[in-house]
Amino acid sequence: MNRRRTIIRYINAAHIIDHMFMLIFPAAVLGMGASFQLSYAELIGLSLGGFIAFGACSLPAGWLGDKWDRRHMLQLFFIGIGAAAILTGCSTSVPMLVGGLTLIGVFAAIYHPVGSAMLVAHAENRGRELGINGMWGNLGVAFAALLTGLLTAQFGWRAAFILPGALAVLIGLAFAWQVRAEAPVETLRAAPRGAGGQRISMGLVFGVLALVTASGGVVFNATTVTYPKLFQVRLHDLLVSPESLGLVVSLAYAFGAVAQLTMGRLLDRFSLKTPFVLLTLCRAPLLVGLAYAEGWSVIVLGAAFMFAVFGQVTVNDAMVANFVAPQWQSRVFALRYFVSFGASAAAIPLIAYLEPRHGLSGLYLLMAGFGALTFAAALVFPRTAAHAEVARA
Numbered sequence: 001m002n003r004r005r006t007i008i009r010y011i012n013a014a015h016i017i018d019h020m021f022m023l024i025f026p027a028a029v030l031g032m033g034a035s036f037q038l039s040y041a042e043l044i045g046l047s048l049g050g051f052i053a054f055g056a057c058s059l060p061a062g063w064l065g066d067k068w069d070r071r072h073m074l075q076l077f078f079i080g081i082g083a084a085a086i087l088t089g090c091s092t093s094v095p096m097l098v099g100g101l102t103l104i105g106v107f108a109a110i111y112h113p114v115g116s117a118m119l120v121a122h123a124e125n126r127g128r129e130l131g132i133n134g135m136w137g138n139l140g141v142a143f144a145a146l147l148t149g150l151l152t153a154q155f156g157w158r159a160a161f162i163l164p165g166a167l168a169v170l171i172g173l174a175f176a177w178q179v180r181a182e183a184p185v186e187t188l189r190a191a192p193r194g195a196g197g198q199r200i201s202m203g204l205v206f207g208v209l210a211l212v213t214a215s216g217g218v219v220f221n222a223t224t225v226t227y228p229k230l231f232q233v234r235l236h237d238l239l240v241s242p243e244s245l246g247l248v249v250s251l252a253y254a255f256g257a258v259a260q261l262t263m264g265r266l267l268d269r270f271s272l273k274t275p276f277v278l279l280t281l282c283r284a285p286l287l288v289g290l291a292y293a294e295g296w297s298v299i300v301l302g303a304a305f306m307f308a309v310f311g312q313v314t315v316n317d318a319m320v321a322n323f324v325a326p327q328w329q330s331r332v333f334a335l336r337y338f339v340s341f342g343a344s345a346a347a348i349p350l351i352a353y354l355e356p357r358h359g360l361s362g363l364y365l366l367m368a369g370f371g372a373l374t375f376a377a378a379l380v381f382p383r384t385a386a387h388a389e390v391a392r393a
Contacts, residue, residue: 003179004122008129010175011115011122012136014077017168018111019140020147021081021104022054024164025088026225027148027249028157030232035157036094040229045352046098048345050105051221055342057106062113062334071179073114078172080107085165089158100161113334120321127318131264134314135257138306142257145228146250204382209319211377212280213336214343215370216316219283220309221344222367223290226351227252227302230290230360234298248299255303256310263314272318273383279312280378283371291364312374 029043036043065073084107088100116133123129151160227249235248259279266275286305293301320332354363 004124007122007179008119008133010074010171010179011119012133013171014074014111014115015133015137016140016143017078017081017164017171018108018115019137020144021085021164021168022050022108023141023144023224024085024148024160025050025101027145027228028152028160030228031152031157036097038094041352041356044225045348046094047101047225048348049098049102050108051345051348052342053102053105054109055217055338055340055345057109058113058334058337061110062117062331062337065110065114065117065334066331070114070118071181073110074118075172075176077107077110077114078175079169080110082165082168082170082172085161085168089161089165109337112337113331116317116320116333125268126321127264127266127268129264130267130314130317130321131261134260134264134310134317137313138257138260138310139254141224142250142253144250145253146247149244149247149249204380205319205323208377208381209316209336210339212312212374213316213340215373215377216309216312217340217342217344218347218350219287219367219370219374220313220340221347222351222363223287223305223309224253225347226355226360226363229355231298231302233360234294235296252299252302252306256306259307259311260314263311267314267318271383272315272322273378273381275311276315276378276381277375279308279315280371280375282308283374284368287364287368287371291361291368 025047026044029040032043033039038046061073081104084100084103088097088104091097091100119129119133120126147164148157148160151157151163155163231249231252263275263279283305286301286308289301290298290305316336317333320336350366351363354366
């Protein structure tokens with residue numbers, strides 16, 4: 001088995017686990033009220049520590065990835081997040097539940113700064129590999145709703161944490177056995193240029209990236225966390241079981257995988273600005289539609305919005321891959337995800353505050369405002385040459 005391909009396969013597996021484990025709780029929470037005697041809004045609020053840790057711990061994880069060893073960090077990710085999920089599934093009190101969810105966030109923070117940098121370093125076709133990796137991460141989001149719905153219905157909510165946690169630990173042990181070392185990668189790269197060969201303002205690039213990352217983080221988390229509740233409320237006459245709800249939500253999430261595969265191929269052929277503008281253009285209208293949609297239209301709009309959301313994730317990662325030298329990438333990826341997941345943590349108190357007072361409609365209308373902000377940022381982003389053109393130069 002080729003070592004490069006072996007590493008990339010484990011990186012993709014880690015991306016599935018990362019997103020799936022962060023979204024087990026929002027799907028399982030629908031069946032946890034009786035165990036803890038708390039409402040939906042109160043239970044969702046307990047995940048705030050995990051989402052804060054998901055962002056805050058990405059900074060030390062990225063620094064350790066560059067300064068220590070990325071292979072050991074990824075091994076720690078697999079085993080740590082698996083053990084944290086098992087602990088969460090064994091929770092018998094609210095403090096224990098909060099502790100388990102927070103630890104999931106701590107270990108989940110390792111993947112994006114470390115795994116993304118490893119992927120870019122080992123990818124022969126960067127745009128394609130980013131798209132494929134993004135697809136696997138998106139399927140992790142989809143599996144969270146589907147697998148959690150099935151496990152909760154058959155074995156109870158605890159199994160939804162414990163069984164995936166045990167699997168993650170086993171994958172970590174297999175990774176440690178199969179990948180004993182990571183080969184050194186390039187450390188030099190020419191400065192990126194605009195489509196016409198002119199110098200690009202790095203301040204503008206990273207300013208736009210920071211703005212889009214922060215606003216997109218809030219929207220991403222608010223929608224992925226509330227989709228199970230949104231579909232349950234708006235499709236209550238059609239979905240009567242956790243399994244059917246999990247399946248429909250998963251299909252909506254999985255549609256985003258199409259976007260990431262598509263974006264991965266487009267990014268090798270076109271300027272980053274083209275997909276950037278197109279994806280952000282449709283965010284606000286789709287969120288307004290979701291605020292008022294009922295019945296099957298919720299599924300259509302929800303799937304379309306996931307296409308825009310996950311396609312943008314691939315574009316954002318490509319920005320870092322294209323503009324940052326390899327020896328700094330773990331730290332810059334860490335900073336990007338620190339901003340993204342730090343901002344996304346704000347979605348949890350927003351949900352807990354707005355959902356009881358204004359319903360999910362009020363929440364989604366507010367998110368539409370953030371969607372309009374990302375489109376404005378895309379308009380001022382510089383037009384760059386396609387990655388394939390840069391590679392041939």
